[in-house]
Amino acid sequence: MEKIIRVNMADLSTRIEAVPAGWAGLGGRGLTSTIVAAEVPPTCHPLGPSNKLVFAPGLLTGTPAANSGRLSAGAKSPLTGTIKESNAGGTAAQMLARLGIKALIIEGIPKADAWYSLHVSMDGVTVQEETELVGKGNFAVIEALEARLGKKTGILTIGPAGELKMTAANISVKDPDSKIRSHGRGGLGAVMGSKKIKFISINDEGAPKVPIADPEKFRTASRAFAKALLDHPVSGEGLPTYGTNVLVNILHEAGGLPTKNFTAGQFDSHDKISGETLHETIVARGGKHKHGCHAGCIIQCSQVYHDKEGKYVTSGFEYETIWGLGADCCVDNLDDIARADNLMDDIGIDSIETAVMFGVAMEAGILPFGDGKGIIRLLEEEIAKGTALGRILGGGAGSVGKAYGVTRVPVVKNQGIPAYDPRSVKGIGITYATSTMGADHTAGYTIATNILNVGGFVDPLKKDGQVELSRNLQIATAAVDSTGMCIFVAFPALDIPECLPALIDMINARFGISLTGDDVTNLGKHILKVERQFNIEAGFTKEHDRLPEFFKSEPVAPHNAVWDFTDAEIDEFWNF
């Protein structure tokens, strides 16, 4: 039987509850957002006792469905003040699903000045005081816990950034190689830190298989689904070979690669940090250009990056991080970017927010553009140590902009704008503006259709069709984020007609239900509206669905494009 586990840190009590009927059909983002909206007062302080941190595996997580091992984390975000869902790979989601845990809800704040850990197993959940690992980086936590509890232990952990409640802090998830995946965006690591939880360990020994109501139907659907993933050129060949970083050269060529803190759309040294160069470097140094973030991933977009001596430097080395520290900070040395990526994993800080932040910090004069070694120094000496400067930097792009009086600060709802310039890729600007999460490319990835010719083509430089494109993608994404699926299943789903029905068939076979395509669309719409209602009650209005002023007034080369949507045009987004 599936269950809800609650931990109240105020009195260190734990409770196992039956799943309420209204939550039974939900998973992942749909469930975390529903719980946060129902139980967290929207006006509460995100780091105070009223906020709750919720983890939920997706509807298909733990089943043999390909690419279904994502875990959603939700809370009110200390970075944006909005509702937040951030999902990640790693081993924890499948373990929680096998343990029958539909959601883990962490409430309250301890009275004592102490740190704690949670341990989840077939026996339920326990709370223990933790002393040994307080102050340690995430890699040391994983190493120590594997020695203490066994190699197979699932781990969710925060680094120094989360302990210090920095608003860019993430929650790290152990991956199949004992390295790190991240619930990156929105500062959820600070929420975990506010609850004084250093880590959550998971042991799924003795857990049964995830039950499937109609195994034969499930097998048929899951074969069709896997075939679609492998047949599509993006998920079947491009991503496993070049990783997400293949986008550097595409966005550069299309003039949408934000460069030097969003002052240009092309980076002269693009080929030094490109996916092609990354691939060659990895192969030459004996790293891995194919790697999955969770068992059952057949896309394998990730990679393992080695240094010149062939020693591990980092993994899960993504386009957004490489773009941000590369083009946006004008650093053209992949080794420096890789070292910084590994440090961000260890410190437990979002590599998108932090990369965007460094672009603003360079504009502020804290360090010069192009100073990769300076980035490493600031990560090690200031952020990891929580100095006064480190805390400003650890607050993200908006924090540095405020502290240093910078006006070119690429954020929406205080969350850093990722790797696509909204002036020259206009659909993604609508997503940044309207997403319930603050600026988030994954919320409605119009790059697929604006740039990559997936799901048709909508001209990135024109306004026509962008609001509808972003709306359709945000609705679909909210639904996909509830299944536990990797968002990259959207590439085949947009192009191969058998893909989405197979996904729905798997959900139906898993639960013995009969959802239709319309039901799934309605679920996506419902989730967005629940999230938006939370934000409205938290004090957000349509005037917050706007991009920073400089995007309107500063044309970006090479297209000399500006952000030219009227407020009324943006507000059409919510007309559904």
Add this chain to the structure above:
Amino acid sequence: MEITVKLFAMFRVGRFAAGTYKYREGITPADIAGELKIPEREVGIVLVNSRHAKLDHRLFEGDTLSLFPLVGGG
């Protein structure tokens, strides 16, 4: 006329990354892909001077043509 041709991802394998070459008037991205033995169905994205274009787009002196297979990320 001279056209700069840029190739990306697996299109570079056994070919080149970028170069400026002489072509006849009226040539199209499809023609150039054909000369490079890149099957049309494998061409995912065509950019001419940083703008999306179709395979039958007419190229002119000084244009930059970028050819990508269907790839993605995010």
